[in-house]
Amino acid sequence: MAKLFDIMGKFPFAPEDKKTMLIKKSEYSTALYPPNNAFTSDNTFTMVTTDTFMLGIYELGPGGVFAPLDIHPGDESYYILNGPVLQRSGNGQFAYLQTGEGLFMPEGAWHCCHNFSNEKARILYFITPKAWSESIPPAVIPSDEETKFYKGPNNDKLPNMKGKIVDISRQGCTDDIGSWPVDPEDARKTGAVYAVREHEKLNNIHGTKHPMLMRFITSNDYGHFGEFVLPAGGYGPRCSDPDTHAGDGALYCVEGPVTVNLVDLEESFVMEPEDTFFIPAGVKYQLVNFENKPVKVVFAITEL
Structure with a gap:
């Protein structure tokens, strides 16, 4: 299969050749991501990557993690096909997600994912409007010292997220279509990430x-x-x-x-x-x- 960078925006067809298409599992494009270290890579299957979105699946083996942190110039949403997984954000949020649950990450949110189970984890992801800029993986990546985590050395110097995360537990309605689980502009400003459980x-x-x-x-x-x-x-x-x-x-x-x-x-x-x-x-x-x-x-x- 081709390198991930080589198919970006033009698989299984170029944007000018879009057409209805059934894409069988055996026809997905496969790659390791990041491509330069198998030990900290996920197994990525790309179904569609066009000028408007990217849809794919990535897998993590038991105990696995993809690292370093990743980022996209578009929003990314998850659907957990096989969980549980732990999604880590650079801002100090950690979302524990079970099979069938979802996640919303606004553009510009640094993230990685851990599999602490003894089963293979599989995540369906949707990135829109653009998955990557010029560099795959990103050329500049935050160090551990620039992220928040348990006993992180610079936690006190990094932004406090407690007042920036919105409660999404209320009952939704038709008028929420277009702004679920939160107002997208607010999320992109704060960088807050939202787990979307079954009841949410x-x-x-x-x-x-x-x-x-x-x-x-x-x-x-x-x-x-x-x-x-x-x-x-x-x-x-x-x-x-x-x-x-x-x-x-x-x-x-x-x-x-x-x-x-x-x-x-x-x-x-x-x-x-x-x-x-x-x-x-x-x-x-x-x-x-x-x-x-x-x-x-x-x-x-x-x-x-």
């Missing part, structure tokens, strides 16, 4: 004729990331209402199989678990469940 996801209903559960982990001016849960059918298969988006997006199958029906194109594709489907802006699609159980898909959409 922003719940809504997609469609009226064929309702589907929609659960946002993050929703802001950079992108939207969360779960579609389509129940089993009754008389005939269960399907979602057709939808289009103003921005590019992708779907990742967590529990399936699930069929992606391209309504106007009269084409359909079956996503097996761990497959990805890319949907360019403006393409009308719906999900169809032919199974006798609910199916779950993670959505990553730049603009609804």
